[in-house]
Amino acid sequence: MEGPILDKRSPAVLLDHGSGGRASRRLVEELLLPHLKNDLLDRMDDAAVLQAGGARLAFTTDSYVVDPIFFPGGDIGMLAVHGTINDLAMAGARPVALSAGLILEEGLPLADLERIVASMAKAAANAGVPIATGDTKVVARGAADKIFINTAGIGLVPDGVDVSGHHGRAGDCVILSGPIAEHGVAILSTRAGLSFASSCRSDSAPLAGLVADMLAACPSIHSLRDPTRGGLAATLNELASQSHVRIDIDETAIPVSEAAASACEILGIDPLHLANEGVLVALVPEPGAVAVVDTMRAHPYGRQARIIGRVLEGEPIVVMKTVIGGKRIVSVPSGQPLPRIC
C-alpha cells in the first residue's frame, strides 16, 4: 500500500477523524485530497463554485449521522436540510434544490422514518428549497445506526458575489450572527441525560435568507462560514489559515447563553469547540460592517449579531482577549472526539 499513513501506530479510522478538528483535517489533507486533487475541491470552502451552462453554480454535500436522531429543537431530518442550505449560503448562493439520500437500518420504526421525512419536508418548504431527487437504501440490523441522511445541494451565485474562506483581508471585521454552542450542548446533554441543560435547544435554522440580506447590504463580503463541527474555534482557524491572516476576537463580545455556559463548565468543554447549526461568521470589509450588522439584527436569525473581532496581518492564528483581560491562542479542537454531533 503506497501513500501517506496518518499514524503508523494506529493505521485505522479513529472517532477523532470525524470531530471536525485537527485529526479530521489531517485525514482530508493527507489521505483524501492527494488522490482527489482538483481546483474545485482544493479550495475547501463549504461549497464548490463552478460554471455550468452560463450559470455560476454552488454545489455542496453533507452526511448527517447525529445521535440521538431526535433532540431538543430538532431532528436529523431538519438538520440535514438546514445544514446543506447553509453550506450553499456560505458560498453566497441562493439555494435552488436539494437531494436526499437515506440509509436506513432494518428495524427502524416506520413511524420514526415518517416523522423525520415530514420534518425534512417542512424544513425544505419553510426555506423554499425543493428536495428534487432522492435515494433510499436499507442495511441489515447492526450495519448502521437507525438512519443516516446525506443531502447535497445546488445554488446560484449572484453576479458580483465572490465569497470564500480565502478572501479574508487585514482590516476586515469579524461578525458573529448569534449565541454559540446551543446545538452542541443540546446534543451532548440529551446523550448524557443532563437536566441542568434542559433549556438548551438546537439552533438549527436555514441561513440563506439572512445571507441574502447581508449581501444586499454589502455585496463585497469577503468570507462566510457556519461554525458546525469543531465550533467557532475550528471555523476561525480555518479562515485564518485559508486567508493567511491573524484573527483577533474578544471573548466578552461572544454571546453564550447561561444554560450553555454552565453545561460547558460542568462537561469541561470549551463552548468555542461546540457545534452550531444556525450561526454564521462573516469577514466583512470595515466600511460595510456596521451596515451588515444592522441588517442582520433586523432578521430573525441575526438578532444578536455583533462584531466580535478583527482580521490582522500576521501568522494564521486566532487570538482571544479573555474576559479577565488576558490573551490566549484559540486552538483547533484536538483529542476531544465529539462524534455524531451533526
Place this chain on the structure above:
Amino acid sequence: MEGPILDKRSPAVLLDHGSGGRASRRLVEELLLPHLKNDLLDRMDDAAVLQAGGARLAFTTDSYVVDPIFFPGGDIGMLAVHGTINDLAMAGARPVALSAGLILEEGLPLADLERIVASMAKAAANAGVPIATGDTKVVARGAADKIFINTAGIGLVPDGVDVSGHHGRAGDCVILSGPIAEHGVAILSTRAGLSFASSCRSDSAPLAGLVADMLAACPSIHSLRDPTRGGLAATLNELASQSHVRIDIDETAIPVSEAAASACEILGIDPLHLANEGVLVALVPEPGAVAVVDTMRAHPYGRQARIIGRVLEGEPIVVMKTVIGGKRIVSVPSGQPLPRIC
C-alpha cells in the same frame, strides 16, 4: 402517528424495502413521496431536470452500501462514481461534477480507505468528471459497516434532448446495451464464496459517453434507464408504468453470459432480477433505432447492443417471449431481498 403504515404487522423498515422491487416502491410511494411531494421528485426519473440561471440542469443522488466493499471487477468507490454518472446520463445529461459524502466506521483500515478513494479518483478522472465537493463523517465501531458513500451529481441537458421514463410510446424499440446480471452475480458469488461464478466481474462502467453518442445518432430518444437494483425486470416495469405502455421482450435476444446464467440457476435467481452497473435500456422511436444500435456497437460499452423488444399499447405490463416459445409476465422482484448489492 398519522399517515400510512405500509404493513401494520411489521411497522418497521425491512431489508426488502431496499431491494429495488415492490417493497422499495411502496416505501417511496406510500411513505416518502406523500411528504416530500413536488413536481421534480414526483417524476421519479433517475435524475431531476430543472432550470437554474438559464441552464437546464440534471441533479441526482445515490448512496452506496455494497457488501463486500471490494469485489471482482470493482469496489464501492468506483461504483459510487459510475453509478451517479450513469444516473445523470439516463437524463440525457452531460455530467459536470460530483459530490462525495463518506461515512466511515471507526476501525476501517486507512489502507482500505485510501484504496477506495484512489479508485473513486481514477473512475472520476477516466470519466472526465471532477469530484468538486465532499464530506467525511466517522461513526463508532458497530454503528456502520466499514464505509458508506453517497455521491450526488449535476449535469447539463443539451438543447433538444428530453429523455424521461414517462416518454415511452407504442412503436418504440427496446434497446439493451449489453449482457445482464454480471454485477449481481459478482457480488452474490463473492458473498457466498461460490467458485463456479469466478469469471463474473462487475460490469461497473460510466455510460455518459455512450449516451452522448446515442443522442448524436438520434436526439429524440424517448427513455433511458440503467437497470441497477431490481434488475432489468424492475426497470422495464418502471418504464411500462411511467409511460402507461406494455413492453414485450424476447428472451432469446437478452445476452446473459454462461457463467452468470449457471450461477443464477444454482442460486435460484432470475437474471432479470439482478443488478447491473454498466448496462442501459433505451426506448427509441422505430425510425432511429437501427442507427442507435449501430452507434452503440461502435462504443466499448455497447458492443453487444441490440433490440430486445417493442413498446405496445396496452396495460402497463412486461411480457417476455421465452426461449421455449411461450409467454410470461415479467414481474417486479418481490420477497427476495438482495440487500446491499450497490
